[in-house]
Amino acid sequence: MMDAMRAVAYTRYGSPDVLRLVDLPVPEPRPGEVLVKVHAVSLNASDWENLRGRPAYARLGGVFRPRRHVLGSDIAGTVESTGAGVTGFEPGDAVFADILSYLGGFAEYVRVPAKVLAPVPAGMSFVEAAALPQAGAVALDGIREKGQARAGQRVLINGAGGGSGSYAIQLAKLAGAEVTGVDNAEKLDFMRSLGADHVIDYRREDYTARGETYDLILDLAAYRPAAAYARALAPGGRFLYVGGSVRTLARVLLAGPLVGRAGDKKIGLLVVRLGVQHIAPLVEMCSTGRVRTVIDRSYPLGEVPEALRYLGAGHARGKVVITVA
Numbered sequence: 001m002m003d004a005m006r007a008v009a010y011t012r013y014g015s016p017d018v019l020r021l022v023d024l025p026v027p028e029p030r031p032g033e034v035l036v037k038v039h040a041v042s043l044n045a046s047d048w049e050n051l052r053g054r055p056a057y058a059r060l061g062g063v064f065r066p067r068r069h070v071l072g073s074d075i076a077g078t079v080e081s082t083g084a085g086v087t088g089f090e091p092g093d094a095v096f097a098d099i100l101s102y103l104g105g106f107a108e109y110v111r112v113p114a115k116v117l118a119p120v121p122a123g124m125s126f127v128e129a130a131a132l133p134q135a136g137a138v139a140l141d142g143i144r145e146k147g148q149a150r151a152g153q154r155v156l157i158n159g160a161g162g163g164s165g166s167y168a169i170q171l172a173k174l175a176g177a178e179v180t181g182v183d184n185a186e187k188l189d190f191m192r193s194l195g196a197d198h199v200i201d202y203r204r205e206d207y208t209a210r211g212e213t214y215d216l217i218l219d220l221a222a223y224r225p226a227a228a229y230a231r232a233l234a235p236g237g238r239f240l241y242v243g244g245s246v247r248t249l250a251r252v253l254l255a256g257p258l259v260g261r262a263g264d265k266k267i268g269l270l271v272v273r274l275g276v277q278h279i280a281p282l283v284e285m286c287s288t289g290r291v292r293t294v295i296d297r298s299y300p301l302g303e304v305p306e307a308l309r310y311l312g313a314g315h316a317r318g319k320v321v322i323t324v325a
């Protein structure tokens with residue numbers, strides 16, 4: 001194995017222009033860790049937020065400057081070597097993981113705790129395995145585990161044309177729900193192709209002000225007061241904040257329980273259980289073809305800045321993946 005590897009790094013928050021393709025030493029796995037040769041790493045909203053240092057919670061890992069210099073958290077690759085005490089993994093094994101707590105995926109090699117790794121199912125490509133972890137966890141928890149979408153219910157997904165939404169629409173349809181997808185005009189046909197029964201262009205229409213109500217709203221881009229969400233819920237309905245502004249998060253947490261009380265509506269935050277061990281049901285559905293992973297574009301490692309620019313500009317339909325090896 002080589003001593004040096006290529007990685008895409010940054011030392012200050014900013015636009016994709018602050019990213020540099022650099023040579024770094026290949027990390028040594030410590031006890032309990034596995035060195036993974038990265039074959040593919042997918043982009044997530046979290047990479048975009050951590051790059052820019054916005055919203056405020058993206059600076060938890062460094063108020064003025066990022067503490068971790070290599071982003072990238074949904075990885076798929078092969079085991080290169082293992083640290084002391086690691087059992088169950090052999091060099092060459094195909095593995096994937098969500099390493100949001102550790103980062104470092106925009107590189108040829110990354111060192112990760114063995115406990116976060118899972119085998120890539122037979123027949124699944126590295127690109128598809130890299131697409132699944134975070135987006136899949138948001139969709140699975142939001143629609144099935146916490147959202148508990150059921151047949152006949154009306155489900156609205158705001159921000160449904162991106163990575164998480166592309167899985168969420170399909171899961172809601174599989175549950176038998178009537179699905180409304182909200183995103184920008186470029187993505188309306190895409191959401192329909194995934195099964196959305198109705199689509200709304202958020203730049204033209206406010207879904208909370210149309211007089212329609214829903215049993216479940218999964219909002220990946222929430223920017224409104226809690227009362228607006230209460231208005232868009234049917235009696236007994238549930239609103240789940242997944243992403244959006246910190247201001248709206250605060251409003252949902254503080255005012256949500258109050259404004260939801262009339263009509264028995266639940267307005268709260270979705271805390272996603274990250275980690276591929278939690279998404280086994282979705283991985284199974286993808287392996288058997290019941291759910292499909294949509295890769296909009298893939299880029300080589302040296303083009304991480306272009307890939308992030310594309311994601312950040314809101315063009316991505318489904319997932320954007322970096323192919324490394």
Ligand SMILES: NC(=O)c1ccc[n+]([C@@H]2O[C@H](COP(=O)([O-])OP(=O)(O)OC[C@H]3O[C@@H](n4cnc5c(N)ncnc54)[C@H](OP(=O)(O)O)[C@@H]3O)[C@@H](O)[C@H]2O)c1
Binds near residue numbers: 135318
């Ligand atoms: N709660 C948790 O525990 C947890 C855990 C992980 C991730 N997250 C969050 O989950 C979300 C996952 O997003 P993702 O990976 O699917 O991102 P993505 O691929 O970037 O998709 C987000 C979509 O939302 C659209 N959008 C932006 N502003 C909008 C608005 N005002 N109204 C409606 N749609 C809008 C975007 O399109 P345009 O930009 O073109 O408009 C894009 O299509 C992120 O917000 C992330 O922070 C939460």
